[in-house]
Amino acid sequence: MTTESPAAPGAPRRRMWPRWRDYGRPRELVVRYLLLLFVLAITIGPLLWQLLASLKGVGEDVFGSNASLIPHHPTLRAYREIFDQVPVGTYIRNSVMIALLSIASQLAFSTLAGYMLSKPGWKGKKAVWVLLLASMMFPFESIMVSLFLSIRDLGLVDHLAGVWLPGFVGAINVLIMRAAFLAVPREIEDAAMLDGAGEWKRFRHLYLPSAYGAILVVTINTFISAWDDFLWPLIVLRSEEHFTLTLGLARLQTSSFGYDQRMVMAGSVISVVPVLVLFVITQRWFYRGVASGAVKL
């Protein structure tokens, strides 16, 4: 910057980059960064360790006093092996199927319902509202026995559809979409109405594009909960060909065959990577999803 910007004549010259001392006293800064590094080690340490161990060769110890943190001869052998010895490809396909089905149905039905709920003046709206809120009151674990009996009566035990069906649309997502649609300015809709745009057209070309943020939040939330789910697939699925990735991994660990630990760690990495990639791309929508108030632990 050699000249003052014409838009702000006489404004004090501003540095491109703030100096370190602008951030506070040096001692406070050092303490802050030390604390940050400490928490960093605790939070990503275990996951990083999994990644490093998955890259170790056969000759290197994963456990015990001789084990080092960094693999000396990094190799992808464990990744090849897990595909050879275990039907990981099938697990991944099943997990992807359930995740895609869930995303498709959640998006379609929560936008439709959220849109109508954001509109005034139709009979029974209050009843629907009460029903949706009530459906969110019961923790999944307290109704899973009955859910399983329903899935059984439908003949969906040990079917991927049985895993997908109970969560095909969630009330919380309907509420998220409703809030997003309510934020669309009334004037724009009035203008669209005068132009003769029908209900569906307004929904499709005005409301949906305006609510892309909420749509992303619903997509992300749905993907993660489907991808990471364990208890319900564990209850519904029986045969290995229908296992999801989380089921397969847990089974690997508890199986009596005693699989190579490097291989199980490679499986863990495979499971985390898609979510991590999604997170890196759409980070702020993840954070917005936190604010949407889903129960998480």
Place this chain on the structure above:
Amino acid sequence: MTAVRTMPDGEAPATAPAAPGAPAPRSPGRMRRALKAVTPGPTPDAGGAAIYRRWWLPWLWMLPAVFGAAAFGVFPFLNTLLLSFTDAKPLGGAAGFVGLDNYTRMLGDSDFWLATRNSVLYALIVVPLMVVLPLLLAVLVEKNLPGIGFFRSAFYTPVLASSVVVGLSWQWLLADQGLVNTWLEKAHVIRGAIPFLSDSWLILLSAMGLTLWKGLGWYMIFYLAALGNVPKELHEAASVDGAGAARRFWHITVPGVRTSMMLVGTLTGIGSLRVFTEIYMLGGSTGGPGGADRTLPFYIRDVGLDPLSGNAGYGAAVSVALFVLTLGLTLLAQRLTKEDES
């Protein structure tokens, strides 16, 4: 509002394609018809509400969501209540009415009480820590320092991994030959390995640690949003007056995010009662030695859904107990919040 409205729901004006078999219009006024022509769909009426030409149209839009909420939300709960008075089997067959048998059995079932104790203990220990630790973390990453975005993302990553993956990782860290024991032995802190994964108390505590570790990032982000609403001027003024970081945290930050803290307490309390995977991963499929670490959801799965020995009726009774516990906790939290506000 609907009772006051005298206008019909405006079935099928001449300009719009009438639904087959729709009744003839009950003499809508000319103005009204003209208005309909330019404003298809909902028409604003005096009360600000809209009128749908076909009353069932909104329901068509709502149908999948209404079906989902009814069939997989409300019905299963009502059905659970009913089931708890029967001896239904998870794999089918005739179910008989057994009255209060399941409940009397439950009250005398020491395994049920053990599971209840574990779940309640889980909440009692995890909730206070989960209310406080993420808040401290949020304060730590609140200031916009160079690289802070990286730290925030890194602290969030445990949230992304499934409990199974995280459980696997912790299992290896805490094993007798695992990283934690090896390091402690190398540092001569301990002699023999700490039995993190074979002692029932240590399994329970390790699982709590896992829950905390996995939830920290989530609630950190939650608190970050709340911290943004605490006026910066207050901190500056207190600084000028010579208040240290600890005092400012206690007297400005904590009162500023009080509501969020109550909410986090409620959410984590409900979440603690739902714990399953952590115990399964660290304690094995039996839920600790002899099932000593089973939580209520774990116990429901064991007694209610086991294909061979399961009794869905009894599982339903335990489910009702879990629901009552959750409800009680929610009501307690609500009361505390209300008292706090007044």
